[in-house]
Amino acid sequence: MKYEWRKSEKDLYLPKKVEQRLIPAMNFITLAGTGDPNDAEFSNKISALYATAYSIRMALKKGSLGTPPFEYTVYPLEGVWTTADGSRNETLNKAALVYKIMIRQPDQVTANLFETCRTQVIAKKDNPYFPQLQFESYTDGLAVQAVHTGPFDTEGDTFAKMAAFMTAHQLEKTTLMGDFQHREIYLSNFRRSRPENLKTLLRYTVKSVATTTQN
Numbered sequence: 001m002k003y004e005w006r007k008s009e010k011d012l013y014l015p016k017k018v019e020q021r022l023i024p025a026m027n028f029i030t031l032a033g034t035g036d037p038n039d040a041e042f043s044n045k046i047s048a049l050y051a052t053a054y055s056i057r058m059a060l061k062k063g064s065l066g067t068p069p070f071e072y073t074v075y076p077l078e079g080v081w082t083t084a085d086g087s088r089n090e091t092l093n094k095a096a097l098v099y100k101i102m103i104r105q106p107d108q109v110t111a112n113l114f115e116t117c118r119t120q121v122i123a124k125k126d127n128p129y130f131p132q133l134q135f136e137s138y139t140d141g142l143a144v145q146a147v148h149t150g151p152f153d154t155e156g157d158t159f160a161k162m163a164a165f166m167t168a169h170q171l172e173k174t175t176l177m178g179d180f181q182h183r184e185i186y187l188s189n190f191r192r193s194r195p196e197n198l199k200t201l202l203r204y205t206v207k208s209v210a211t212t213t214q215n
Helices: 040-062 111-124 152-168
Strands: 019-023 026-034 077-083 097-105 134-138 141-149 171-174 182-186 199-208
Touching: 026 040, 040 077, 040 097, 040 111, 111 134, 141 152, 152 171, 152 199
Parallel strands: none
Antiparallel strands: 019 141, 026 097, 026 134, 077 097, 077 182, 141 199, 171 199, 182 199
8 A cells, every 4th residue: 555644644744723842762764955946956956856856666576675665655855944144034144044954764774775876876867966865864853833724925924823732832043953943844846836836844943931930
């Protein structure tokens, strides 16, 4: 039976409202970069990620790398973001963006399996970013998340709702994977969907700042 993340992990990826959730450890193939995501360079990086992710998917489906056959839907593209100049929301300078984009991998995928598939892809396709791909494991831990519907430029509306939720629940935003400020998980294909129809899961890593009153 084909594993569908949208069905089996609905609570993790498709919350119906702003929520607090503990995010487990996961494996990813990742690619770091800087600059405006509207540039061609960003599109080429996405292509490198997907080409490798689909190579891994096919290898697992066939059981050709020593693992039992396993068929699944490729996980969505994700990105963690910050800026080099501190700009945010309405004053965002897209040229100063710093990011790491990634695609989650099933638990069956190891660093060795990733390297084997990347080597196979490099032999078949031409993309300068294949050598820069990394296999990484990490967890966001305690998080606040919500699905944003609409263009990326209006994400500030949903971030404001998340900020209000954190205040109400005595939570404080922390950085993730280094100095990144938030995570975006692209539930829609933004290269094919109309901006008003885009669905993006937004996530902050948080910590509790609640204080205990001593009597």
